[in-house]
Amino acid sequence: MIKAGILSDTHGELLPQVLRFLEPCQCLWHAGDLGGLPVLDRLAAFKPMVAVYGNIDDYLVRLSLKERQIFECEGCKIAMTHIGGYPGHYAPGILPWLETEKPDIFISGHSHILKVISDKKHGWLHINPGAAGNKGFHTHITAVRLDINGKELSNLEIFDLDRASLGCPRPANPEPMQAGKRGTDPDPADSGGRSSTSDTQSPSLKNQAHVQD
Numbered sequence: 001m002i003k004a005g006i007l008s009d010t011h012g013e014l015l016p017q018v019l020r021f022l023e024p025c026q027c028l029w030h031a032g033d034l035g036g037l038p039v040l041d042r043l044a045a046f047k048p049m050v051a052v053y054g055n056i057d058d059y060l061v062r063l064s065l066k067e068r069q070i071f072e073c074e075g076c077k078i079a080m081t082h083i084g085g086y087p088g089h090y091a092p093g094i095l096p097w098l099e100t101e102k103p104d105i106f107i108s109g110h111s112h113i114l115k116v117i118s119d120k121k122h123g124w125l126h127i128n129p130g131a132a133g134n135k136g137f138h139t140h141i142t143a144v145r146l147d148i149n150g151k152e153l154s155n156l157e158i159f160d161l162d163r164a165s166l167g168c169p170r171p172a173n174p175e176p177m178q179a180g181k182r183g184t185d186p187d188p189a190d191s192g193g194r195s196s197t198s199d200t201q202s203p204s205l206k207n208q209a210h211v212q213d
Contacts, residue, residue: 001149002026002074005047008082008109011035011056011133014042018132018143021159022047025145027073031109031129032082034061054082054109070101075150077103079124084108086126087119098122104151112138114158125153132159139163 005025007018012035022028028047032054034040040061043049053065068081079101085091085108090098098106099122106119106126114130130142141163146156 001147003145003147003155004029004073006031006107006127006129006144006146007132008129009033009054009112009131009133009136010039011131011135012039013133013135014039015132015134015141015161017161018141018159019046021143022145029078029080029107031080031107033057033109033133035133035135037061037064040064050078050080052080052082068097070103074148076105076148076153077101078105078107079103080107082108083110084128086115086128087117087121098124105153112136114140114142114144116144116156134163134166134168 003025005022005028007022007028008031010030011033025047028043028049028051030043030049030051032052033056034043034051034054035056036058037060040051043051050069050071051065052067052069053062057065068079070077070079072078079098081094083091084094084106091108094108103124106124108126108128109131111128112131113128115126115128117126119126127144129144130140131138132141132143134141139162141159141161143159144156145159147154
């Protein structure tokens with residue numbers, strides 16, 4: 001069994017709270033918009049990592065990474081790209097790729113909105129970890145970790161840090177609240193961030209407040 005950490009949209013910044021959340025993980029998966037080689041190098045030195053480049057990444061990052069990745073972890077097949085959409089609203093060209101590859105997990109970023117959605121029609125779990133960086137319209141900094149044991153996925157945990165606790169003003173038009181978006185909000189007095197945890201074990205990680213079937 002392996003604990004994997006999933007993050008995206010760091011936009012050039014790695015918060016110590018995020019790194020502490022990812023410390024127990026044996027590997028990291030970054031879904032793009034790293035924001036520069038320093039972030040890529042620091043994460044690669046921190047944990048074994050698979051990453052893709054995003055739309056804001058410069059040519060140096062793009063020379064180091066691919067736009068799409070297909071890889072395996074503990075017998076689980078993962079597909080990852082930055083701009084991918086989500087079940088029912090996939091980005092152009094993504095669904096044919098996924099139907100060909102038939103992953104167990106599809107990871108994307110870009111939206112800065114955390115989503116965990118089971119695509120029942122196609123049989124994979126979609127994860128968008130939201131934005132782990134401190135730039136953008138999002139009100140909460142988020143990341144995800146979970147245990148992988150073959151096709152069995154369990155103990156999905158969400159890191160959730162209110163940017164207001166860092167002294168950041170709230171955006172004029174914050175991201176919409178959506179079913180399947182986040183776990184519990186952190187205590188305003190706790191600037192270290194929190195995670196919500198579930199021990200549910202199934203390919204779709206059912207019965208979690210932050211998971212949308």
